[in-house]
Amino acid sequence: MSDFHHSRRHRLLADIFRDYDGPPFSIRLWNGWQWASSPGEKSVFTVVITTPHALTVLMTEQNEIALGEAFIRREIDVEGDIFSVFFVAEYLVNRPKGLLQRVAELISRSAMNSKRWLSFGFQHSKLRDRASISYHYDQPVEFFRPWLGSTLAYSCAYFRSSKDPLDLAQWQKLELICQKLRLQPLERFLDVGCGWGSLVLRAGGKHHAHAMGITLSQIQAEVTRERIKNAELCQRCSVELRDYRDCNHLAESFDKIASIGMFEHVGKSNLPEYFRMMRGLLRPGGTFLNHGIARSPLSPIRKNSFIDRYVFPDGHLVTLSQAITAAEEAGFEVRDVENLREHYELTLRRWVEGLRQSEEALRNHVSETTFRIWLLYMAGSAAAFRRGDIAVYQVLLSRPNRGRSELPLTREDWYAESTQSQGIPV
Numbered sequence: 001m002s003d004f005h006h007s008r009r010h011r012l013l014a015d016i017f018r019d020y021d022g023p024p025f026s027i028r029l030w031n032g033w034q035w036a037s038s039p040g041e042k043s044v045f046t047v048v049i050t051t052p053h054a055l056t057v058l059m060t061e062q063n064e065i066a067l068g069e070a071f072i073r074r075e076i077d078v079e080g081d082i083f084s085v086f087f088v089a090e091y092l093v094n095r096p097k098g099l100l101q102r103v104a105e106l107i108s109r110s111a112m113n114s115k116r117w118l119s120f121g122f123q124h125s126k127l128r129d130r131a132s133i134s135y136h137y138d139q140p141v142e143f144f145r146p147w148l149g150s151t152l153a154y155s156c157a158y159f160r161s162s163k164d165p166l167d168l169a170q171w172q173k174l175e176l177i178c179q180k181l182r183l184q185p186l187e188r189f190l191d192v193g194c195g196w197g198s199l200v201l202r203a204g205g206k207h208h209a210h211a212m213g214i215t216l217s218q219i220q221a222e223v224t225r226e227r228i229k230n231a232e233l234c235q236r237c238s239v240e241l242r243d244y245r246d247c248n249h250l251a252e253s254f255d256k257i258a259s260i261g262m263f264e265h266v267g268k269s270n271l272p273e274y275f276r277m278m279r280g281l282l283r284p285g286g287t288f289l290n291h292g293i294a295r296s297p298l299s300p301i302r303k304n305s306f307i308d309r310y311v312f313p314d315g316h317l318v319t320l321s322q323a324i325t326a327a328e329e330a331g332f333e334v335r336d337v338e339n340l341r342e343h344y345e346l347t348l349r350r351w352v353e354g355l356r357q358s359e360e361a362l363r364n365h366v367s368e369t370t371f372r373i374w375l376l377y378m379a380g381s382a383a384a385f386r387r388g389d390i391a392v393y394q395v396l397l398s399r400p401n402r403g404r405s406e407l408p409l410t411r412e413d414w415y416a417e418s419t420q421s422q423g424i425p426v
Contacts, residue, residue, distance in 0.1 A: 195260075200212070200238075294393055296391065323393075338394045
């Protein structure tokens with residue numbers, strides 16, 4: 001490559017990143033040529049470009065799907081701090097786009113939505129929601145175990161210290177939920193979107209409740225049944241493959257309900273139905289804990305995102321105020337709101353570390369493409385929580401019984417017991 005081309009490439013990159021103010025980084029091409037965003041400073045990470053096509057993507061396309069797809073194909077890779085690379089991604093995605101690029105993105109989004117409609121129907125219909133959940137969660141459980149840890153809890157953990165091991169932080173989260181609900185022996189408890197059954201096992205095992213979980217994932221239901229059997233909790237715990245909208249005919253109401261990490265799949269248009277259904281399932285005087293990710297009102301809404309295409313089809317985040325308004329309009333009373341944003345960043349960093357450490361073993365269960373999709377999605381999500389674009393909220397809701405909440409005057413009992421894991425075979 002001539003000096004002329006090197007010089008031109010240097011000027012193009014310098015122009016693209018002229019207003020970049022994130023951590024210093026380097027770009028290294030397939031032929032060894034390098035460029036530094038801040039010459040003289042040590043780079044925090046290096047973006048490795050392995051093909052001329054990927055360099056074109058970086059310089060011209062600058063949208064998160066194109067960048068993400070280049071990463072999936074290993075045309076773009078990252079050496080060093082993978083979390084910091086999202087300063088660059090955010091900068092590129094938020095740069096002003098030309099008319100042709102905006103039109104191309106609109107056409108791409110329209111084509112993607114049309115394909116989903118033809119295959120599974122309207123957005124957030126029962127059939128389409130089941131397909132979306134299956135797409136994300138129905139990976140072999142052996143893919144999840146090495147990095148989720150012994151709890152198999154796939155939601156934000158609760159760290160009393162940033163040094164807490166992941167398993168401890170997840171047990172602390174499960175226990176905190178039970179404490180916030182004031183879950184008592186023999187109470188009927190429903191876990192909406194129960195995953196692989198960790199909270200059902202905690203509720204039935206440690207708290208002796210009659211715990212039922214529902215999920216749209218066939219694999220998660222099968223694994224939960226096996227875990228319940230192994231824990232010898234079949235008399236108190238159960239799981240069903242069921243949509244939350246198909247719970248009307250359940251014979252009895254529930255004393256306590258939790259929805260942990262499922263709320264992101266509901267969709268803004270379905271919020272009224274979701275909260276009305278939860279209230280209808282709850283006895284008067286009961287409590288409902290809704291644990292879900294919400295977007296900041298100041299963060300942009302990206303309708304053609306990498307996560308929507310490759311990770312969570314039809315996943316839509318609402319704001320906290322939109323969620324609370326819908327809950328109140330359904331007849332709930334808000335009793336407590338806690339933001340666990342920093343906890344989720346810590347959780348995701350632990351998961352990324354586990355993914356990287358277990359890469360060789362995981363590749364026996366999923367393709368390299370799947371592995372790199374999950375790695376990129378989790379690292380990017382950690383960056384989004386760090387920036388404050390998104391947060392995760394535990395909202396405790398009550399269905400008053402003729403004005404009585406049946407709740408104590410203070411929250412002191414939430415933290416009265418040790419939150420160390422105990423007595424739950426996994």
